Amino acid sequence: MDFDQICINTIRFLCADSVEKAKSGHPGAPMGLSPLMYVLWKNHLKFNPENPEWFNRDRFILSAGHASILLYSMLHLSGYDLSLDDLKSFRQLHSKTPGHPEFGVTKGVEATTGPLGQGFANGIGIAIAEKILSTKFNRPSFKLVDHYTYSVVSDGDLMEGITSEAGSLAGTLKLGKIIYFYDKNNISIDGSTDLTFKEDVATRFLAYGWDVQKNIDANNIEEIDKSIENAKKTINKPSLIIINSQIGFGSPNKAGKESSHGEPLGEEEVELTRKNLKWKYKPFEIPEQLDDFKNSCIKNGDKEESEWEEILKKFQMNFPIEFKEFKNIISNNFSENWDSLLKEEFKKDIKEIATRSASSVAINAISEKTPNFVGGSADLAASNKTTMKNRTIFQPDSSTGTNLYFGIREHAMGAIVSGISLHKGFIPFAATFLVFSDYMRPAIRLAALSQLHVIYVFTHDSIGLGEDGPTHQPISHLLSLRSIPNLTVIRPADYKETLSSWYLAMKRNTGPTALILTRQDVPSISKYMELDSKQGPYSGGYTVYQKDKNMPPELIIISTGSEVSLSVRSAIKMSDLDINIRVVSMPSWEIFLEQPKSYQNSVLPNNVKKRISVEAGSTIGWDRFVGSEGKIIGIDRFGFSAPGKIVMDELGFSEENIINVCKSIL
Template sequence: LRTAHPEHWMRAAAIRTLTLDAVAAANSGHSGMPMGMADVATVLFEKHLKFDPKAPHWPDRDRFILSAGHGSMLIYALLHLTGYEQATLQQLKDFRQWGARTAGHPEYGHLEGVETTTGPLGQGIANSVGFALAEEILRARYGKNVINHHTYVIAGDGCLMEGVSQEAIGLAGMQKLGHLIVFFDNNNITIDGTVDMADITDQSARFAASGWHVLEIDGHDPKAIDKAIVAAKAETGRPTMINCKTHIALGHAAQDTSKGHGALTNADQLQAAKEAYGWDYGPFEIPADVKSQWEAFGDRGAAARADWDARFAKLSKSKQDEFNRAFALDAPKKLSATIKAFKKQASEAGKKVATRASSESVLEVINPIMAETVGGSADLTGSNNTKTADLGVHTPDNREGRYIHYGIREHGMAAAMNGMVLHGGIRPYGGTFMCFTDYARGAMRLSALMKVPTVYVMTHDSIGLGEDGPTHQPVEHLAMLRATPNTNVFRPADSVEVAEAWELALTEKETPSVLALSRQGLPLVRTEHKTKNMSAQGAYVLADAEAGKRQAILMATGSEVSVAMEARAILEAEGIGTRVVSMPCWELFEQQDEKIRKRVLPGGPVRVAIEAGIRFGWDRWLFGERGKREKSGFVGMHDFGASAPAPELFEQFGITAEATAQKVRELLG
């Protein structure tokens, strides 16, 4: 290969040697994958990838997703070689060091050109389905003169063994995502040894079974690589998987071994590999002719982008504005007034409604004014109440559809939603039962880490779902989500708080939101209309002591706010002045000034928290924030739930107004 394609060989060798040098400098990292896939990446960037290093955020660029994120030096080398400003040689030298953009795994937001955070295996390929769906939706809306690009993915054996990959493959196959092209780095090596120690799957047959176009090539032959990419682009009716037979750590003593997967730092072996490549240069040294070839690939995109600018300018002003607004994640001006009107109407109507149903009503007024929303559910559309009349179902025959039937694929859904936000132009939300955040956790954590405002609509948020029983009843999930940094967990108490939560979720730019919604009907507690978004404060006084001195503060969220209100009525009737604090979002309350927090939770009165979940985390508000250990109590769950009608469960587990009132009486002594 070296002699047949000498120029290609040296370009690929630049990736390989930068990888070896950076890993040696860091004394850690993963050398083998970039070395094995250098040929594929070189041909892709040379001949196919539509990109402009000078405009890394160009909306119509091709997306390049390194699902096998441990091979981060591959993408860092590519970005450096093609001339991305942030990808300096110094950054490569600082690989994996404090403050460097070149983190151990590619981190979204650290380095331009990195489209998504990868490392947790399978996430990249699952994100890519979202990228490709976003492209289809936007192409249908804005036309192919404005949106018409490909999503390229490199995935390894690890990505493909993770279950989430099957969810991605299944969804992409059904949606016939013809602009999605996955390179499978088929090197037959994992950390523990050869792949057959754990898997004998024929990956080509597996992808084909889900409706993919499959090609098999020698992943080191530049002609074969080029030919395959040409064929993949020509196939517009199906996603393509290119099965690339490769050698991990090509040219190194550790080639084709699991040792080659990790950090190859031995100086002699490094030198021997360089010699095998015919690479007679020092650490981090790239000969000028090789560098200029690479930069030429980078420069190629400038003209394409200029053409695009001209085409974009031909869109109507209003289309341009909508496009730019959506890509900037700015909410439409109308949103605020729409939410206020909804709240007013809800307060006036005063109906008992399940918050999942309130959520649907809110979406009915939001979706028509926010073209960028894309809804969906993991096969619980009717239960999650995520579909509104105007969305249209997204299918290969209806690319304008804004509602996605994700199938029974919570993890794949979450990862695809992340991909859609990252693509730009889309604000996705998707639903499942709250208990199945367990299945989606891998991707939900990445929403938080990447700072993308994905919205999770998690219904059936407590034992209030009743008969389906403990497998479906979240008890620890609120705590788990609240424990996750940069995640706003909303548990609205009624239709008004639901509307407020949606407003906050859809104006957020850097934080994912979880809406925990009830299956069961909840009475309206916000009976007095306020234009202000009270939930934005995180916690606020819903009703204050009236019967005299404030002796108790009841704190509650979601379905238990009305329980607190009932308890308050009991206590006030007994002359015990009682405040009810609704706490729809702890995270937002924590961000408030001490002064505001103190106004809501002053020291003195006894405090009881009521939530149909476990206590874990509540001590922050019971004991902390001017609270007192001896004067605090909790009404909620202490273990898993049970299968029975919901009202009976609340009785049996003692989550009632009377139990709350009794707790207050005991604390008051």
Template structure:
């Protein structure tokens, strides 16, 4: 079945195209593509189910190159298989500005790239999310429509990163048996032999996490094939630790760290050609080998056709729903349900923490949007992320909509990326805002890729009280607002919380909610115009007279601003309040609206229980800022607000001092 004489030259085509592209770019990583070429050749010729003619076929197997630095492996492979976004010109433009073939695989640059990789460990953890998504969609749509596998090629670095632990223990726990990780075990890291820093037993480690695991020779297609066949039968996720030689084929550089991240150089590239018996010019591939790859690219067209028939035969309504979810459109019921909820909250005017308000909103969201999948990193009761509609998914049982992620913030965030990328699901997950630091690399990837993921981050300031400085976010709002493409929303009351969720669900990219532990009153006046948060900031308290002061605040501090303004107005100091639930949306608002909201009051004050960074854009560098300048403290939250001077009294004092009255 496995024809070595056929596979070896096919693998060499990947090797040499990769070498040639790295030479042309004068930069890149030839070592991994050369080392792992036999693995992916066997995988794609005999096992994986993808159709290059339709790279987005919903039921395709997913392939994640977690070791993103080996991007030329992916590009060469896809080129040879016939993916149309990977032409020979694309290969020749490797690592050039505006090319589809970036230094690391970038999601969205070309169809076939399932996720952005490069930051190590992310691919493995994202793939866990893809594998979860597949099972959830399978539970919904059945084997006929959703039934595929997720393959990962990972490097030493991927498995040394902490996130890999979170990912593999979650995958093992859930028995994601359709997830197969192939470890390109080449024994070489950048500093030298991996043994400089690692002496663990990877097979035992994965077994301890509930995986099937074995070691094979990564240059022997027979062993690779047999291991992949065993993986297909496993009731657990599978690790295949494949011993390879980095830079395989290079006579003088193979098996050394020198071949990891630098071009071979023309002499060594020529020597490699000779050693592999590759008798053609750079970027050329002998016709027989091209043909073999083209045939490999056609292998699943029949399976795809049969899937298409089953898809066409679906109940029309069910199919329309499937299409809607894959497209990422929200159901028609969503907008009216949110409008009704908003009306209701405006009338009810609850006093509640925004984390609790978020739970209220999620009750509505989850009842009309069947594709949401909630979860928390072991803070379900604190993050208020679980609603009555949601039963948890459990090991091997995926007919549920809630995930107990465990204390794995980073793994959760990456898994949510994977779910969002996989299609048909909208994941949200909770932790404390201070622990956004633990999942920041994955949040950045959400933003870079534009995945619709909602981070529900509660306990968003010193307002959490006694848990103290380690748990009190101070710099996190600024640090998160710094991430391009992430909507950071800090609603002031239940109404704004509903608005924030509406925005997040509609946004084709990631959002992050910063929610309070402590209770807040409803501030929006009954009958307030609809979703005022959409433009990021709005006047929540206006004055008839031209204002002498404008107070800008977010979240829990809007209450303080409103109290201060009310009292200042009573002192004949006309004062307005602007609620700023989302800096990013306000920055994107049109200039006239921005100018009108910012206004020209002589005194501008920002109030946020966090650091000033970023606020000057609203209040100017001469504005007054009422907030934090350092870390918090452990104590009851009201005492902390007093202690740090984040109060209406202090605000009034500052405004009066500035105005001299």
């Protein structure tokens, strides 16, 4: 058995044995793809195991995340900080080898994948980031940013709608540094893909504008190697290499069958596979020849990074200003005085404005001072108010543009901005109507799990949008977003709160933030004087009005967004009542609940039981703030097609109804 085959079979059996020990997992795809991974790692992938975060490394995304043990095996064998014991702990509590790859858990894992199609679209975002930076900073003889994005995608990935969205956009944008491998093993959990998936994938991707190579034999390493070389020569198109593989390769009784997909082969079958492939080594025994493979990976990685560092030094001498900007960007550092224009805009006396329009002010103030600020909308830029007026559009002929046009592709957009964040060097945002956040939910969830610094701009946030009717009026969406762990949801009440919310979103970098914004104008009611004042979104909730500030409150109205000004007007109309009313603006539940208990109690005193919440959305969850004796004004039904004010009145969002509900608990 030659060196190449020893390496390939080592990968195969590490995968099969790890799944067997875990008593769960997916051995089939890893066994079929071992030759591909070997060739990619040995001959093409640019990486440094001793510095997994080297900026100019190639990125490898395992979109087929169920094959995670294949990636873990490669990381171990190529010298990453992943031990044999880590492989033996596959799928166990608190291990570095979870069932599906998780960004931040395992060094060398570039993206959290598993929900099929997500990694495919993440890779498009990574390639967009590479394209912007390489166009902006590269000079003749100075290739500062020059890496490929590779991914393994499965039959299941390509069945998911998100890959159609992302694949179409990648072809339109001519992203030539993408090389994806389609593992065409023709098997899904339910059996042959002939049951559900008969399209000509090659023709489909040619129509998207990709370069396609097909019928590459998964066990022919020369063919695989040549196909990758060919893909690298394709400059202005993403590449899809279709690999004809056999799931569970080498297993006498389960190869080519769905039984090898999502469960261990079984001890007896693993032993039969050893005999079939003439493999004399015991489980987790690694032939000494693999030391040469590991040492070669480490040596090559160190050499490539050292050469890049030399280029960087020469670039610094020749282009000192550009070098400083580049270092700031790749370190995700803010530019000096990045918030200066935002602070100037904050001081303006704006009487009334839709919070989506206030958001536009913030976006443009930030973009003037923050070169690594990038984003766009799913064909709703004019409605979401997200266009950066001082920036160009990212297109094949203007690839330094940072206004991203995603087309009507919300799901792909969500995963693409995650990819941009994963790449490092940018703070990305994505925008659509709040009701269409449902289309983005899987990507938002993974961004939260991955602790990515991504900002979502969701406008048209309630029944207040009016005539478009219940198909476009969000009801459950605030609740839905608030239920995602590590996602910060902020629904500002007016101009100042919106600018403060953007400031917060830029600073909160351990998870995504969703800004929930109105279509309709709202009056300015907040009085705080500093962008980052505790009397604002920075505290999550604060007193915006109180009848008598020198006396404790007796009734508290808690509101968010456009309902805050309505609540204040209602409270003022009740000033003739002999009761001290407080109105609390609570733009963010999550941020408010992060505050010390003492602060929470100062805003919502425990002894004040008479409380009312007012929010044009689902009532679920508000009981934690109003308590068992309080009342909730919300919506647990669909809306109507009519002017926004009429719909609001019809569903109880009027001064009259708020006053009546207040009186009912006095």
